[in-house]
Amino acid sequence: MPDLSPQDITPVEAEVEAQPTHGTLLRLARSFSIYGGANIGIRALNFLLVIVYAHFLHPSDYGIIYLAEIIASFLVIFAGLSLDSALQRLYFQHNSDAEELRSYLGSILRFGLAWMIVFLGLALILGGALQARWATHSSVPFYPYVAMAIATATAIQGVQYRLAEYQAARRPRAYALLALLLALLTAGCCMYGVVIRRGGAIGMMQGKLAAGVITFIIAAWSMWPFLTARFQWKFIRESLSFSLPLIPHLVMASGLVVADRFILEHYRSLSDVGVYSLAYTFGMVMYLVTQSLSQAWLPMFFDLAADREKNRQMLGRICSGLAVFLAAVACAGILLSPLFINVFLDHRYQAAARIVPLVVMGYLFHALFSLFDLSILQAKRTSSVFIVSLLAFSVNVALNFAMIPRWGIYGAAWATTIAYAVEAAGAFLLAQRLFSLPYRLPEMMAGLAIAGGALWLTQMGWAPKGQGALLITALVPALGLLALLGRSDLQNALTAMRGTRKSGSTTMS
Secondary structure, three states: OOOOOOOOOOHHHHHHHHHHHHHHHHHHHHHHHHHHHHHHHHHHHHHHHHHHHOOOOOHHHHHHHHHHHHHHHHHHHHHHOOHHHHHHHHHHHHOOOHHHHHHHHHHHHHHHHHHHHHHHHHHHHHHHHHHHHHOOOOOOOHHHHHHHHHHHHHHHHHHHHHHHHHHHOOOHHHHHHHHHHHHHHHHHHHHHHHHHOOOHHHHHHHHHHHHHHHHHHHHHHHOHHHHOOOOOHHHHHHHHHHHOOHHHHHHHHHHHHHHHHHHHHHHOOHHHHHHHHHHHHHHHHHHHHHHHHHHHHHHHHHHHHOOHHHHHHHHHHHHHHHHHHHHHHHHHHHHHHHHHHHHHOOHHHHHHHOHHHHHHHHHHHHHHHHHHHHHHHHOOOHHHHHHHHHHHHHHHHHHHHHHHHHHOHHHHHHHHHHHHHHHHHHHHHHHHHHOOOOOOHHHHHHHHHHHHHHHHHHOOOOOHHHHHHHHHHHHHHHHHHHHHHOHHHHHHHHHHHHHHHHHHHHHHO
8 A cells, every 4th residue: 555644855855856846836837827817817807797797686597597507517528528638638648749649639629529519419409308307396497598508518618628738738828818718708798698688697698608609619710720630530539438437527526516506406595596606606716726726737747747756756745835825725715705795795695705615615625636636647547536526426415415404505515515525535545546646744734724724713603894804814824824834845946946046057157
């Protein structure tokens, strides 16, 4: 059994590894700044729009929109077949030959787009009949709500193929431009549908559909050089052998998002679903940081992991530092979000103030899962992820049924947070068996403990005015403690910088 405890390295090893670690951290920082800048800009725009939409949409409108979209996000798993994940991993097996890489990308993209169109046609034709037969009491009719959500999700899946290629090719600027284009088109179309036309939920969904289709057309045009490349079935078989085992995991992961909303709808009102879903929208700031970090780190991780023994210590050290950094981001989100909700949102959504910190904590656990999952993907044991996802999904469903009838949206939030913690723990144990790395566990656990303390403060029954001052005050020592935890990684970076400067001085002399 692999050693799960952190391992020390000698000063000689540290000096040898300092320079490559520094170079990797610089590349990671540059990519993260671009991905993060784009994602933060998009999310900031969305937050501003949510504040505007909250004055034009009733909580029940949000309930309809989110239920339709989570049904669509579940179904689009089967439209995408996780081929974008295969592309990101297998890209590095074909990038030594430009023509082979072009043929690989062209084969995957043509197959993926063709299957996506077939799936959309089947969903639109059969969806209404299946809902009438199996979900007769659904609060959200298939036509027009779910049908539009499926069409929108499918169009965005087509855009995702282009984004995946940009990410694998380490073209963060191109990725950011396409993602920003989609966000701006969505904002403009939804503002027209909700604010100008006063179209309510249907206006919002029509706007998202229009933006998704326009962006997909632009992405497909930009992929034309790949779409005209030689098609080879061997690349399809190779990619499907990697991607198809991921589908059960994605189904279970989607279940972590879907289950609480539908159980909540069963026991409570659409308005509760709307408030809960809006809380998740704000809590996704944590997911935004995780996504940006993953987009920057994923190609670097796979590149470095190709030489496991040489880079093992460096990978473990960087991943541990990233975990502490994520805990710091989570603390900021947990402590500041109640104040933001109380100040900026309409009074109908004030219950979200205690929900958002729980959502942020849940996404911190999911971020750790994403870090550990890279080791599993590197080992090409994608089918093993399903076991972890099934366990987390089962815990989530059981806790939702136990807690929602009594505590409503608070029970749903606690159930999902606990399920994400189970997911992270399971992924860590599995990853260490398949592709072990020397994580610094004491630092990582201390980071989680500080984030947990911040969460506890937000769940206390403070008066709203006093709570804001207390939470802002608590943020300073929390971030200070996390900075102390990560001091060793900072020292490694400084050592690397000094080594680089000395090397440069020697060269000049």
